[in-house]
Amino acid sequence: xxxxxxxxxxxxxxxxxxxxxxxxxxxxxxxxxxxxxxxxxxxxxxxxxxxxxxxxxxxxxxxxxxxxxxxxxxxxxxxxxxxxxxxxxxxxxxxxxxxxxxxxxxxxxxxxxxxxxxxxxxxxxxxxxxxxxxxxxxxxxxxxxxxxxxxxxxxxxxxxxxxxxxxxxxxxxxxxxxxxxxxxxxxxxxxxxxxxxxxxxxxxxxxxxxxxxxxxxxxxxxxxxxxxxxxxxxxxxxxxxxxxxxxxxxxxxxxxxxxxxxxxxxxxxxxxxxxxxxxxxxxxxxxxxxxxxxxxxxxxxxxxxxxxxxxxxxxxxxxxxxxxxxxxxxxxxxx
Amino acid sequence: xxxxxxxxxxxxxxxxxxxxxxxxxxxxxxxxxxxxxxxxxxxxxxxxxxxxxxxxxxxxxxxxxxxxxxxxxxxxxxxxxxxxxxxxxxxxxxxxxxxxxxxxxxxxxxxxxxxxxxxxxxxxxxxxxxxxxxxxxxxxxxxxxxxxxxxxxxxxxxxxxxxxxxxxxxxxxxxxxxxxxxxxxxxxxxxxxxxxxxxxxxxxxxxxxxxxxxxxxxxxxxxxxxxxxxxxxxxxxxxxxxxxxxxxxxxxxxxxxxxxxxxxxxxxxxxxxxxxxxxxxxxxxxxxxxxxxxxxxxxxxxxxxxxxxxxxxxxxxxxxxxxxxxxxxxxxxxxxxxxxxxxxxxxxxxxxxxxxxxxxxxxxxxxxxxxxxxxxxxxxxxxxxxxxxxxxxxxxxxxxxxxxxxxxxxxxxxxxxxxxxxxxxxxxxxxxxxxxxxxxxxxxxxxxxxxxxxxxxxxxxxxxxxxxxxxxxxxxxxxxxxxxxxxxxxxxxxxxxxxxxxxxxxxxxxxxxx
Numbered sequence: 001x002x003x004x005x006x007x008x009x010x011x012x013x014x015x016x017x018x019x020x021x022x023x024x025x026x027x028x029x030x031x032x033x034x035x036x037x038x039x040x041x042x043x044x045x046x047x048x049x050x051x052x053x054x055x056x057x058x059x060x061x062x063x064x065x066x067x068x069x070x071x072x073x074x075x076x077x078x079x080x081x082x083x084x085x086x087x088x089x090x091x092x093x094x095x096x097x098x099x100x101x102x103x104x105x106x107x108x109x110x111x112x113x114x115x116x117x118x119x120x121x122x123x124x125x126x127x128x129x130x131x132x133x134x135x136x137x138x139x140x141x142x143x144x145x146x147x148x149x150x151x152x153x154x155x156x157x158x159x160x161x162x163x164x165x166x167x168x169x170x171x172x173x174x175x176x177x178x179x180x181x182x183x184x185x186x187x188x189x190x191x192x193x194x195x196x197x198x199x200x201x202x203x204x205x206x207x208x209x210x211x212x213x214x215x216x217x218x219x220x221x222x223x224x225x226x227x228x229x230x231x232x233x234x235x236x237x238x239x240x241x242x243x244x245x246x247x248x249x250x251x252x253x254x255x256x257x258x259x260x261x262x263x264x265x266x267x268x269x270x271x272x273x274x275x276x277x278x279x280x281x282x283x284x285x286x287x288x289x290x291x292x293x294x295x296x297x298x299x300x301x302x303x304x305x306x307x308x309x310x311x312x313x314x315x316x317x318x319x320x321x322x323x324x325x326x327x328x329x330x331x332x333x334x335x
Numbered sequence: 336x337x338x339x340x341x342x343x344x345x346x347x348x349x350x351x352x353x354x355x356x357x358x359x360x361x362x363x364x365x366x367x368x369x370x371x372x373x374x375x376x377x378x379x380x381x382x383x384x385x386x387x388x389x390x391x392x393x394x395x396x397x398x399x400x401x402x403x404x405x406x407x408x409x410x411x412x413x414x415x416x417x418x419x420x421x422x423x424x425x426x427x428x429x430x431x432x433x434x435x436x437x438x439x440x441x442x443x444x445x446x447x448x449x450x451x452x453x454x455x456x457x458x459x460x461x462x463x464x465x466x467x468x469x470x471x472x473x474x475x476x477x478x479x480x481x482x483x484x485x486x487x488x489x490x491x492x493x494x495x496x497x498x499x500x501x502x503x504x505x506x507x508x509x510x511x512x513x514x515x516x517x518x519x520x521x522x523x524x525x526x527x528x529x530x531x532x533x534x535x536x537x538x539x540x541x542x543x544x545x546x547x548x549x550x551x552x553x554x555x556x557x558x559x560x561x562x563x564x565x566x567x568x569x570x571x572x573x574x575x576x577x578x579x580x581x582x583x584x585x586x587x588x589x590x591x592x593x594x595x596x597x598x599x600x601x602x603x604x605x606x607x608x609x610x611x612x613x614x615x616x617x618x619x620x621x622x623x624x625x626x627x628x629x630x631x632x633x634x635x636x637x638x639x640x641x642x643x644x645x646x647x648x649x650x651x652x653x654x655x656x657x658x659x660x661x662x663x664x665x666x667x668x669x670x671x672x673x674x675x676x677x678x679x680x681x682x683x684x685x686x687x688x689x690x691x692x693x694x695x696x697x698x699x700x701x702x703x704x705x706x707x708x709x710x711x712x713x714x715x716x717x718x719x720x721x722x723x724x725x726x727x728x729x730x731x732x733x734x735x736x737x738x739x740x741x742x743x744x745x746x747x748x749x750x751x752x753x754x755x756x757x758x759x760x761x762x763x764x765x766x767x768x769x770x771x772x773x774x775x776x777x778x779x780x781x782x783x784x785x786x787x788x789x790x791x792x793x794x795x796x797x798x799x800x801x802x803x804x805x806x807x808x809x810x811x812x813x814x815x816x817x818x819x820x821x822x823x824x825x826x827x828x829x830x831x832x833x834x835x836x837x838x839x840x841x842x843x844x845x846x847x848x849x
Contacts, residue, residue: 032726032728032729033726033728033729033732034728034732037728037731037732037735038728038731039382039462049460056459084374085374085375086375086380086516087516095532095533096532096533099533151569151571151572151575154571154572154575155575158575158576158579158581159575159578159579162579165581166567166572166575166576166579166581167567167572167576168534168535168565169531169534172366172535172537172561172563172565175529281568281569282569282571282572283569283572284534284565284566284567284568284569284572286372286531286532286533286534286566287533290533290568291533297726297727297728298728299728
């Protein structure tokens with residue numbers, strides 16, 4: 001793949017991001033509900049104080065001007081001041097982002113680790129009771145509401161068995177120097193086994209809640225992709241050469257069967273990053289999802305705009321990476 | 336050599352093994368499960384109840400309230416009203432901030448100037464200014480005495496002072512307005528150890544604490560080593576954490592979970608009358624609600640007791656009027672609109688309201704179940720009442736605006752009265768043009784009484800005026816009067832010397848562990 005082709009693909013993402021910014025801006029500003037009225041609810045503010053606050057927040061200016069100001073500032077990485085925290089939006093987001101990324105990565109790794117073996121087994125044993133059971137279980141997994149499943153896990157593992165904590169990111173008596181913001185990584189950097197263990201234990205239940213539906217989805221993709229590959233000529237040929245079944249499966253079939261899985265996993269990572277509000281709320285996980293939901297209800301425009309733009313950039317970039325991986329895994333595919 | 340399987344099994348074992356530690360009681364540490372994190376740790380820069388609850392454990396006020404809602408001196412040694420527009424406070428000696436600086440009268444002046452003077456917070460005006468009404472200036476009479484000077488008489492100043500915490504003037508100079516968001520320096524029983532944003536505020540015992548109000552028993556430094564306010568937005572997770580022994584106090588326990596908590600070995604339910612009056616605002620400007628007979632009919636039609644027992648699990652006190660029975664100047668002699676369907680139908684017929692007339696109750700998702708029950712019970716009169724659910728950000732502002740609510744019928748809502756004083760609720764919601772007067776109620780006599788009471792220094796006369804105003808309001812029935820919900824807490828049995836307060840504060844100043 002040439003560099004110019006790569007650049008062209010990158011440039012194609014710009015209109016997407018611009019479109020997303022505009023839609024988000026219009027949706028949130030045109031939704032009924034005034035941040036100034038919400039901020040001053042139940043207070044004894046005079047109309048003059050309300051007008052002053054509106055001017056301070058830049059909400060007295062016309063919509064197109066506000067959008068252009070937002071875009072211009074966004075290009076320089078300035079997303080304005082969060083109405084409610086009264087601090088720069090980016091600072092507020094940056095504080096919460098590592099927790100969300102850490103949870104998402106744990107969930108997706110868990111999903112992949114569960115999905116590949118299950119998918120392969122189902123494909124190899126297709127149309128047997130094993131396959132049918134796994135398919136039924138994965139259908140159940142895809143349909144699981146995260147909210148309900150999370151509470152069930154808490155009741156069983158935290159309340160009844162006392163194995164895992166109910167929520168939070170780590171124990172309160174542990175303090176690890178913040179380097180990356182990823183607790184697992186920071187614990188390793190600090191060489192603290194106790195902190196690492198605490199971080200993993202806190203990560204377990206939310207990661208399972210978030211990862212299992214994705215695991216179910218991926219297992220179904222692995223199964224169908226693997227089933228198709230297993231009937232192809234080159235697999236038959238490899239077996240005819242007398243290679244062991246295990247070797248054919250893992251070295252020849254699996255590598256090709258994983259190509260569609262890569263795409264789905266990349267897209268799912270994007271969805272998990274942006275769609276984990278519920279799991280973060282259930283487990284009191286101090287991530288970005290929860291912050292965005294709270295901000296939507298409070299009509300905290302700058303934070304919502306910045307966060308959605310961030311989600312969009314991540315999503316587009318993950319898709320782009322998936323395409324690149326795709327060409328690497330299968331040279332027949334071109335960008 | 337370890338096999339892959341054995342490595343996997345042992346790593347699961349390592350993760351799970353010390354698990355029981357979570358359920359074991361923690362030494363001298365109390366954890367509170369909160370639905371929200373603090374927005375800031377600067378006591379002058381927010382309008383948020385949870386933020387105030389958290390800050391209050393690190394910073395004391397000039398005055399405070401005990402669990403019975405009595406107003407008592409805290410940093411002040413004593414206080415008195417000098418004249419209608421001046422109050423005097425004598426400051427206790429020997430109080431130190433967490434940084435070691437001594438607290439003086441100058442810190443109190445600085446705190447209140449920062450709250451009420453325009454632009455006093457680095458150009459910004461404190462969002463809490465409105466809570467101090469006509470407070471104009473705070474002057475130092477001498478090293479130990481401050482005087483608060485009002486632009487108009489305001490008898491509820493002492494009732495509003497427990498909402499404010501005193502900051503260290505030198506700390507604000509050291510860290511700036513920005514720094515105050517995260518580096519508070521109070522003189523409360525706990526000092527900040529760490530704020531894990533979105534997760535927890537961790538506090539440590541302040542050994543040199545002066546002891547707090549002398550009028551609340553066991554004055555002295557805190558009796559626990561650490562206090563942790565932990566953020567757990569989800570109700571079920573908070574309950575689970577209480578049952579698992581991970582937190583000791585949770586607020587906003589749903590009535591439906593009371594039995595589950597009571598049944599557990601290590602926790603119990605505690606209840607207290609809240610300060611929030613619930614009512615259905617009737618659009619007094621619109622027919623047929625402009626006819627007092629219709630408003631009375633709706634009050635007679637509603638079987639409040641049924642809703643309180645079936646939906647609220649008995650955790651609410653029915654109201655005949657606007658005020659909480661715990662509040663100053665509550666009028667206990669107001670007659671009740673007894674549940675009487677026949678009377679309701681007769682009044683509606685008298686007012687010419689046809690059977691089958693449609694009416695809509697507006698409310699938010701949180702009150703959906705109650706709104707639907709009210710609609711169903713009112714429909715027994717032959718009216719066709721239904722509930723419509725809105726988002727709070729849209730509904731509140733719509734009903735505060737006479738023009739925008741013109742076509743609406745009813746609004747199921749509530750108003751908090753943290754000061755437990757009629758001035759804090761009747762003036763905003765029942766005075767003509769009040770900022771929370773969603774019913775559009777307007778009565779010249781009520782307005783006159785409320786205005787006169789605002790400037791009356793004699794508390795006895797003031798109480799009489801409010802009692803008279805309450806009687807008129809109930810007679811005029813601008814609302815369907817509902818109830819005062821109790822605040823429900825789940826509390827670990829090992830927590831002692833703590834009980835919930837009507838103002839929803841969770842003060843850990845005197846808490847002990849069994």
